[in-house]
Amino acid sequence: MFNGFSRHQISRTTGTFIAGTATLIATMFYIYADSAKADLNYEQYGNWNGYKVYLSPARHSNAGGRGECKGKNENTMAFNVALRATSGSYYNGQPNRTASGRNLRARGYKVRIGNGTLRSAIANSNAWGADLHIPIHSNADIAEQCNRTSANSFGTLTIHYNNSSRGLAFANKLRELIGSSSPGTRDTTCKNPGHPCTAINLGELRETNAVAAYVEAEYHTWNRGVSWLENPSWPWRIGYAVDSFLNYP
Numbered sequence: 001m002f003n004g005f006s007r008h009q010i011s012r013t014t015g016t017f018i019a020g021t022a023t024l025i026a027t028m029f030y031i032y033a034d035s036a037k038a039d040l041n042y043e044q045y046g047n048w049n050g051y052k053v054y055l056s057p058a059r060h061s062n063a064g065g066r067g068e069c070k071g072k073n074e075n076t077m078a079f080n081v082a083l084r085a086t087s088g089s090y091y092n093g094q095p096n097r098t099a100s101g102r103n104l105r106a107r108g109y110k111v112r113i114g115n116g117t118l119r120s121a122i123a124n125s126n127a128w129g130a131d132l133h134i135p136i137h138s139n140a141d142i143a144e145q146c147n148r149t150s151a152n153s154f155g156t157l158t159i160h161y162n163n164s165s166r167g168l169a170f171a172n173k174l175r176e177l178i179g180s181s182s183p184g185t186r187d188t189t190c191k192n193p194g195h196p197c198t199a200i201n202l203g204e205l206r207e208t209n210a211v212a213a214y215v216e217a218e219y220h221t222w223n224r225g226v227s228w229l230e231n232p233s234w235p236w237r238i239g240y241a242v243d244s245f246l247n248y249p
Protein backbone atom coordinates (compact mmCIF):
# COMPACT_ATOMS: atom_id res chain seq x y z
CA MET A 1 0.00 0.00 0.00
CA PHE A 2 1.37 3.43 -0.81
CA ASN A 3 1.28 6.11 1.83
CA GLY A 4 -2.15 7.61 2.21
CA PHE A 5 -4.16 5.02 0.31
CA SER A 6 -7.00 3.57 2.31
CA ARG A 7 -5.11 4.31 5.49
CA HIS A 8 -8.29 5.64 7.07
CA GLN A 9 -9.88 2.25 6.58
CA ILE A 10 -7.33 0.42 8.69
CA SER A 11 -8.47 0.27 12.28
CA ARG A 12 -5.59 1.08 14.58
CA THR A 13 -5.56 2.06 18.21
CA THR A 14 -3.50 5.12 18.99
CA GLY A 15 -0.61 4.51 21.33
CA THR A 16 0.29 6.61 24.33
CA PHE A 17 2.45 9.67 23.95
CA ILE A 18 5.47 7.80 25.30
CA ALA A 19 4.94 4.84 22.98
CA GLY A 20 4.53 7.27 20.08
CA THR A 21 7.80 8.97 20.90
CA ALA A 22 9.61 5.64 21.09
CA THR A 23 8.18 4.70 17.70
CA LEU A 24 9.33 7.97 16.23
CA ILE A 25 12.88 7.46 17.49
CA ALA A 26 12.91 3.88 16.24
CA THR A 27 11.65 5.12 12.86
CA MET A 28 14.43 7.71 12.66
CA PHE A 29 17.06 5.06 13.33
CA TYR A 30 15.42 2.79 10.79
CA ILE A 31 15.57 5.45 8.10
CA TYR A 32 19.17 6.32 8.97
CA ALA A 33 20.27 2.68 8.84
CA ASP A 34 18.22 2.03 5.74
CA SER A 35 19.75 4.89 3.76
CA ALA A 36 23.18 3.27 4.08
CA LYS A 37 22.08 0.13 2.21
CA ALA A 38 23.22 -0.07 -1.36
CA ASP A 39 20.94 -1.20 -4.14
CA LEU A 40 21.27 -4.76 -5.38
CA ASN A 41 22.57 -5.07 -8.94
CA TYR A 42 22.10 -8.04 -11.23
CA GLU A 43 23.44 -8.84 -14.66
CA GLN A 44 21.48 -10.68 -17.33
CA TYR A 45 22.16 -14.32 -18.11
CA GLY A 46 23.70 -14.47 -21.55
CA ASN A 47 23.44 -11.52 -23.92
CA TRP A 48 22.06 -8.17 -22.72
CA ASN A 49 18.94 -7.10 -24.58
CA GLY A 50 19.78 -3.41 -24.02
CA TYR A 51 17.20 -2.66 -21.31
CA LYS A 52 17.44 -1.90 -17.59
CA VAL A 53 14.66 -2.61 -15.09
CA TYR A 54 14.53 -0.97 -11.66
CA LEU A 55 12.42 -2.76 -9.04
CA SER A 56 11.50 -0.71 -5.99
CA PRO A 57 9.93 -2.82 -3.23
CA ALA A 58 7.89 -1.25 -0.43
CA ARG A 59 9.83 0.37 2.41
CA HIS A 60 7.15 1.46 4.86
CA SER A 61 8.45 2.34 8.34
CA ASN A 62 5.36 0.67 9.85
CA ALA A 63 5.43 -2.55 7.82
CA GLY A 64 4.05 -5.41 9.87
CA GLY A 65 1.45 -3.04 11.27
CA ARG A 66 -0.35 -2.31 8.02
CA GLY A 67 -3.08 -4.93 8.37
CA GLU A 68 -0.98 -7.78 6.98
CA CYS A 69 -2.58 -11.18 7.59
CA LYS A 70 -0.70 -14.25 8.83
CA GLY A 71 1.72 -12.02 10.74
CA LYS A 72 3.51 -11.03 7.55
CA ASN A 73 5.25 -7.82 6.57
CA GLU A 74 4.49 -5.86 3.39
CA ASN A 75 8.13 -4.79 2.94
CA THR A 76 9.48 -8.34 3.25
CA MET A 77 6.88 -9.79 0.91
CA ALA A 78 7.53 -7.09 -1.70
CA PHE A 79 11.30 -7.57 -1.46
CA ASN A 80 10.90 -11.33 -1.97
CA VAL A 81 8.72 -10.68 -5.01
CA ALA A 82 11.48 -8.47 -6.43
CA LEU A 83 14.13 -11.13 -5.80
CA ARG A 84 11.99 -13.84 -7.41
CA ALA A 85 11.12 -11.67 -10.40
CA THR A 86 14.84 -11.05 -10.88
CA SER A 87 16.49 -14.39 -10.20
CA GLY A 88 13.83 -16.95 -9.38
CA SER A 89 12.28 -19.24 -11.90
CA TYR A 90 8.95 -20.91 -11.90
CA TYR A 91 9.81 -24.04 -9.99
CA ASN A 92 13.28 -24.40 -8.62
CA GLY A 93 15.09 -21.09 -8.55
CA GLN A 94 17.44 -22.09 -11.35
CA PRO A 95 18.13 -19.77 -14.27
CA ASN A 96 16.33 -21.08 -17.29
CA ARG A 97 16.48 -19.15 -20.54
CA THR A 98 13.75 -21.09 -22.26
CA ALA A 99 11.05 -21.70 -19.64
CA SER A 100 7.86 -19.70 -20.11
CA GLY A 101 8.14 -18.71 -16.45
CA ARG A 102 11.67 -17.38 -16.76
CA ASN A 103 12.93 -14.47 -14.68
CA LEU A 104 14.08 -11.03 -15.79
CA ARG A 105 17.76 -11.99 -16.03
CA ALA A 106 16.95 -15.01 -18.14
CA ARG A 107 14.99 -12.67 -20.41
CA GLY A 108 18.17 -10.61 -20.94
CA TYR A 109 17.56 -7.64 -18.61
CA LYS A 110 19.92 -5.88 -16.24
CA VAL A 111 18.03 -5.46 -12.96
CA ARG A 112 18.49 -3.21 -9.98
CA ILE A 113 16.54 -3.64 -6.73
CA GLY A 114 16.14 -0.54 -4.58
CA ASN A 115 17.35 -1.31 -1.09
CA GLY A 116 17.56 2.17 0.45
CA THR A 117 15.10 5.01 0.81
CA LEU A 118 12.39 6.32 -1.47
CA ARG A 119 14.69 9.21 -2.39
CA SER A 120 17.59 6.92 -3.21
CA ALA A 121 15.33 4.74 -5.35
CA ILE A 122 14.29 7.70 -7.47
CA ALA A 123 17.82 9.12 -7.66
CA ASN A 124 19.46 5.77 -8.43
CA SER A 125 16.88 4.80 -11.02
CA ASN A 126 17.51 8.05 -12.87
CA ALA A 127 21.30 7.98 -12.50
CA TRP A 128 21.46 4.37 -13.68
CA GLY A 129 19.28 5.18 -16.67
CA ALA A 130 16.52 2.67 -16.00
CA ASP A 131 14.16 2.07 -18.89
CA LEU A 132 11.39 0.76 -16.65
CA HIS A 133 10.73 1.57 -12.98
CA ILE A 134 8.38 -0.65 -10.96
CA PRO A 135 7.44 0.05 -7.32
CA ILE A 136 6.18 -3.22 -5.81
CA HIS A 137 3.64 -3.20 -3.00
CA SER A 138 0.60 -5.01 -1.61
CA ASN A 139 -2.68 -3.29 -0.92
CA ALA A 140 -4.83 -2.96 2.22
CA ASP A 141 -8.39 -2.20 3.08
CA ILE A 142 -9.61 -3.40 6.49
CA ALA A 143 -7.35 -4.91 9.17
CA GLU A 144 -8.13 -8.04 11.18
CA GLN A 145 -10.70 -9.51 8.80
CA CYS A 146 -8.34 -12.04 7.28
CA ASN A 147 -10.87 -14.84 6.82
CA ARG A 148 -12.81 -13.00 4.14
CA THR A 149 -13.25 -14.98 0.92
CA SER A 150 -15.00 -12.52 -1.42
CA ALA A 151 -12.56 -12.54 -4.33
CA ASN A 152 -14.33 -9.66 -6.03
CA SER A 153 -13.39 -7.40 -3.10
CA PHE A 154 -9.68 -7.84 -3.82
CA GLY A 155 -7.27 -7.99 -6.73
CA THR A 156 -4.36 -6.33 -8.51
CA LEU A 157 -4.08 -2.55 -8.80
CA THR A 158 -1.55 -0.85 -11.08
CA ILE A 159 -0.98 2.90 -11.26
CA HIS A 160 0.62 5.13 -13.89
CA TYR A 161 1.53 8.82 -14.06
CA ASN A 162 -1.41 10.55 -15.63
CA ASN A 163 0.39 12.21 -18.54
CA SER A 164 2.30 9.11 -19.61
CA SER A 165 0.66 7.04 -22.34
CA ARG A 166 3.51 4.52 -22.20
CA GLY A 167 3.07 4.35 -18.42
CA LEU A 168 -0.59 3.56 -18.97
CA ALA A 169 0.22 0.82 -21.46
CA PHE A 170 2.81 -0.69 -19.12
CA ALA A 171 0.47 -0.49 -16.11
CA ASN A 172 -2.25 -2.22 -18.12
CA LYS A 173 0.14 -5.01 -19.11
CA LEU A 174 1.23 -5.58 -15.50
CA ARG A 175 -2.38 -5.57 -14.31
CA GLU A 176 -3.39 -8.06 -16.99
CA LEU A 177 -0.54 -10.53 -16.49
CA ILE A 178 -0.27 -10.36 -12.69
CA GLY A 179 -3.98 -9.96 -12.06
CA SER A 180 -4.78 -13.12 -13.99
CA SER A 181 -2.75 -15.05 -11.40
CA SER A 182 -3.73 -13.32 -8.15
CA PRO A 183 -6.79 -14.68 -6.31
CA GLY A 184 -8.69 -11.38 -6.19
CA THR A 185 -10.77 -10.64 -9.29
CA ARG A 186 -11.24 -6.88 -9.01
CA ASP A 187 -8.20 -5.86 -11.08
CA THR A 188 -7.88 -2.19 -11.97
CA THR A 189 -5.50 0.36 -13.46
CA CYS A 190 -5.64 3.97 -12.41
CA LYS A 191 -3.77 7.18 -13.02
CA ASN A 192 -1.93 9.37 -10.53
CA PRO A 193 -2.54 12.04 -9.45
CA GLY A 194 -6.15 12.92 -9.97
CA HIS A 195 -7.91 9.59 -10.02
CA PRO A 196 -10.13 8.62 -7.10
CA CYS A 197 -8.06 5.55 -6.26
CA THR A 198 -4.87 7.55 -5.70
CA ALA A 199 -5.30 10.75 -3.77
CA ILE A 200 -1.63 11.58 -3.36
CA ASN A 201 1.04 12.42 -5.91
CA LEU A 202 3.49 9.51 -6.14
CA GLY A 203 7.12 10.57 -6.52
CA GLU A 204 8.21 7.27 -8.01
CA LEU A 205 5.89 7.92 -10.94
CA ARG A 206 6.31 11.69 -11.13
CA GLU A 207 10.08 12.03 -10.66
CA THR A 208 11.47 8.97 -12.42
CA ASN A 209 12.71 9.27 -16.00
CA ALA A 210 11.85 5.67 -16.81
CA VAL A 211 8.46 4.45 -17.95
CA ALA A 212 6.97 3.74 -14.53
CA ALA A 213 4.11 1.65 -13.22
CA TYR A 214 3.24 1.01 -9.60
CA VAL A 215 2.13 -2.52 -8.70
CA GLU A 216 -0.18 -3.32 -5.79
CA ALA A 217 0.04 -7.03 -6.54
CA GLU A 218 -2.84 -8.14 -4.30
CA TYR A 219 -4.39 -7.19 -0.96
CA HIS A 220 -2.52 -8.41 2.11
CA THR A 221 -5.65 -8.00 4.24
CA TRP A 222 -7.11 -11.41 3.39
CA ASN A 223 -5.44 -14.77 3.96
CA ARG A 224 -5.69 -15.94 0.36
CA GLY A 225 -4.01 -12.75 -0.75
CA VAL A 226 -1.07 -13.23 1.61
CA SER A 227 -0.69 -16.90 0.67
CA TRP A 228 -0.46 -15.89 -2.98
CA LEU A 229 1.92 -12.98 -2.30
CA GLU A 230 4.26 -15.43 -0.54
CA ASN A 231 4.07 -18.01 -3.33
CA PRO A 232 7.20 -18.09 -5.52
CA SER A 233 5.25 -19.39 -8.52
CA TRP A 234 4.09 -16.04 -9.94
CA PRO A 235 6.68 -13.19 -9.77
CA TRP A 236 8.10 -14.25 -13.17
CA ARG A 237 4.97 -12.54 -14.50
CA ILE A 238 6.66 -9.18 -13.89
CA GLY A 239 9.26 -10.18 -16.47
CA TYR A 240 6.52 -11.51 -18.71
CA ALA A 241 4.79 -8.11 -18.57
CA VAL A 242 8.08 -6.28 -19.23
CA ASP A 243 8.84 -8.49 -22.21
CA SER A 244 5.32 -8.18 -23.53
CA PHE A 245 5.33 -4.37 -23.17
CA LEU A 246 8.69 -4.07 -24.96
CA ASN A 247 7.83 -6.68 -27.60
CA TYR A 248 10.50 -9.13 -26.45
CA PRO A 249 13.68 -7.12 -27.15
Ligand SMILES: [Zn+2]
Pocket residue numbers: 001002003058060074137138
Ligand atom coordinates in the same frame (compact mmCIF):
# COMPACT_ATOMS: atom_id res chain seq x y z
ZN1 LIG B 1 2.68 -0.24 0.25
